[in-house]
Amino acid sequence: MFSKLAKLAPVVSALALGAALVGIGPAHAAGPVIGGGSGIVIDNAFECTVTTVGHDAAGRLVGLTAGHCGDPGSVVYAEADRGYGEIGRFVYSNHDLDYAVIEFGPDRITPVNHIGNVTITGVGAPPGFPQIVCKEGRTTGNTCGISWGDVFQTSTETWSQMCVVEGDSGAPVVIGTTLVGMVNAYLIAACFGPEVGTNMTTILGDLNAQGGVGAGFQPI
DSSP states (O other), X not given: OOEETTOOHHHHHHHTTSOOOOOOOOOXXXXXXXXXXXXXXXTTTEEEEOOEEEEOTTOOEEEEEEGGGOOTTOEEEEGGGGGGOEEEEEEEEETTTTEEEEEEOTTTOEEOSEETTEEOOEEOOOOOTTOEEEEEETTTXXXXXXXXXXXXXXXXXXXXXXXXXXXXXXXXXXETTEEEEEOOEEXXXXXXXXXXXXXXXXXXXXXXXXXXXXXXXXXX
């Protein structure tokens, strides 16, 4: 039923011609600036969006994105600077909940909590109707819309009326500066939606239960 946003290679290649969304953060690490809303290229084949960057309980520098964007071992490049080379790799991908963990080289990126019009200062509970949510995607940038809540009472996902298209997969969904979910798919039509996304509480709960890379994640 879902239209997975990053699997249509021809469409994504065309969308990749657009400008990448990057932000400015403290230059405490080498490499491209990466945060929630940054465009990434996976295996030099297609593009997705980073949900957030932070550290896990073991101190590893990790990021989240949509699960259909890659599988363990998939190589990640910064869309804004593909020539810089590999910045990280997928280490875990949950296709049921549609989220993935990327482990970044600690000296390969400059992690930030602000990209475009989205700043992430913490993680919060899923939005309900009629809250307004916003996202920052590498393809359509910053868009907002009404949350329809947990339409099918799955306790894992939230529907909203934000504009999303291919390449926005993984984009952070926020209320204010609180990260509440990620973009995973749209139903019916691109940009007309509705958009469907996995809740951050569900993602972090599953990560902690797995106990591997990403467990104990905290955004920067």
